[in-house]
Amino acid sequence: MAAPIKVAVTGAAGQIAYSLLYQIASGAVFGPNQPVYLHLLDIAPMMGVLNGVVMELADCALPLLAGVLPTANPEEAFKDVAAAFLVGSMPRKEGMERKDLLSANVRIFKEQGQALDKVARKDVKILVVGNPANTNALICSKYAPSIPRENFTAMTRLDHNRAQAQLADKLGVPVRDVKNVIIWGNHSSTQFPDASNALVNVGGINKPVPAAVNDDEYLKTTFVTTVQKRGAAVIAARKMSSALSAAKAASDHMRDWFLGTGDRWVSMGVISDGSYGTPRDVVFSFPVTVTNGKWKIVEGLTISDFAREMLDITGKELAEEKRDALEVCKD
Numbered sequence: 592m593a594a595p596i597k598v599a600v601t602g603a604a605g606q607i608a609y610s611l612l613y614q615i616a617s618g619a620v621f622g623p624n625q626p627v628y629l630h631l632l633d634i635a636p637m638m639g640v641l642n643g644v645v646m647e648l649a650d651c652a653l654p655l656l657a658g659v660l661p662t663a664n665p666e667e668a669f670k671d672v673a674a675a676f677l678v679g680s681m682p683r684k685e686g687m688e689r690k691d692l693l694s695a696n697v698r699i700f701k702e703q704g705q706a707l708d709k710v711a712r713k714d715v716k717i718l719v720v721g722n723p724a725n726t727n728a729l730i731c732s733k734y735a736p737s738i739p740r741e742n743f744t745a746m747t748r749l750d751h752n753r754a755q756a757q758l759a760d761k762l763g764v765p766v767r768d769v770k771n772v773i774i775w776g777n778h779s780s781t782q783f784p785d786a787s788n789a790l791v792n793v794g795g796i797n798k799p800v801p802a803a804v805n806d807d808e809y810l811k812t813t814f815v816t817t818v819q820k821r822g823a824a825v826i827a828a829r830k831m832s833s834a835l836s837a838a839k840a841a842s843d844h845m846r847d848w849f850l851g852t853g854d855r856w857v858s859m860g861v862i863s864d865g866s867y868g869t870p871r872d873v874v875f876s877f878p879v880t881v882t883n884g885k886w887k888i889v890e891g892l893t894i895s896d897f898a899r900e901m902l903d904i905t906g907k908e909l910a911e912e913k914r915d916a917l918e919v920c921k922d
């Protein structure tokens with residue numbers, strides 16, 4: 592058995608963490624032979640609730656859980672961590688605009704970037720879940736200059752999983768038989784869910800999804816808007832933002848980053864190098880593959896005129912969010 596790794600989860604008393612912690616502590620993320628020591632961060636008024644979560648984790652009697660540290664101090668939470676799930680921040684409620692979140696949440700990621708910079712391992716892998724996730728990841732990285740920028744990622748895996756599930760449903764196949772959908776851009780309603788390179792396994796042979804669906808209009812309209820608006824639809828139905836599916840997506844993202852993507856690509860918000868004509872230095876969701884713990888943007892895909900337009904819209908929103916966030920962080 593390997594030595595335990597320290598893993599931080601922020602917003603640990605919240606609803607996403609309530610599903611996520613079990614997945615991490617049961618081995619679903621770092622593998623069945625990797626013990627974990629959980630560092631759980633939340634704000635001081637939530638320490639009572641957090642202690643309840645700590646009790647429940649103990650009561651799960653999980654063999655891979657080497658220990659738990661609940662804390663309200665970011666520097667304690669991030670000390671020597673190999674992985675950090677940055678979930679803690681305010682979720683959007685019905686009636687709130689996503690932009691309302693930016694000023695409320697972006698400061699949290701400035702402070703946490705500074706703490707990570709001081710005390711985390713320099714090879715720490717950071718996944719930002721808290722919204723606006725892409726821009727929060729960018730800000731966190733900006734305030735942690737001693738950690739490589741490629742170690743900061745934002746979660747678009749939930750959108751990726753949603754897109755895969757929509758296509759599987761449309762084609763009447765199990766979700767595992769669809770691969771290589773892409774979420775481009777921001778984790779927001781400007782994201783571009785793209786099925787043009789997706790494959791479906793039919794009788795052991797991979798076929799292009801566009802040919803199998805045979806309905807371009809659906810792929811450009813209903814498919815795109817359903818995925819773009821899925822988070823809002825869950826909020827409207829549950830009166831709370833998605834949590835079970837968000838936790839599953841966070842597990843998928845970190846597992847694939849640590850253990851590799853195999854024969855499929857996945858969507859991750861990563862620092863843009865300008866690939867596919869996107870704005871540089873924003874956290875943009877691309878198709879990536881991962882080997883030996885390093886992600887790489889999938890290159891050489893054809894971008895249609897329709898896709899170009901969609902990539903430009905979401906890129907413009909990210910550039911605007913970056914400007915607004917830097918303004919908020921000035922003081």
Ligand SMILES: NC(=O)c1ccc[n+]([C@@H]2O[C@H](COP(=O)([O-])OP(=O)(O)OC[C@H]3O[C@@H](n4cnc5c(N)ncnc54)[C@H](O)[C@@H]3O)[C@@H](O)[C@H]2O)c1
Binds near residue numbers: 601634837
């Ligand atoms: N990227 C995605 O796909 C995705 C999907 C779903 C939700 N989200 C986002 O995830 C975030 C969390 O959602 P939730 O449903 O778990 O919310 P929640 O309100 O249930 O929990 C959030 C927790 O964060 C804590 N918190 C607030 N400020 C903190 C700070 N400075 N440090 C540490 N903890 C802090 C709160 O006390 C609370 O316990 C929201 O921003 C939500 O919009 C993102």
Ligand SMILES: O=C(O)CC[C@H](O)C(=O)O
Binds near residue numbers: 682689821823826832
């Ligand atoms: O606030 C939103 O619009 C969405 C919340 C969450 O990010 C999701 O995708 O389910």
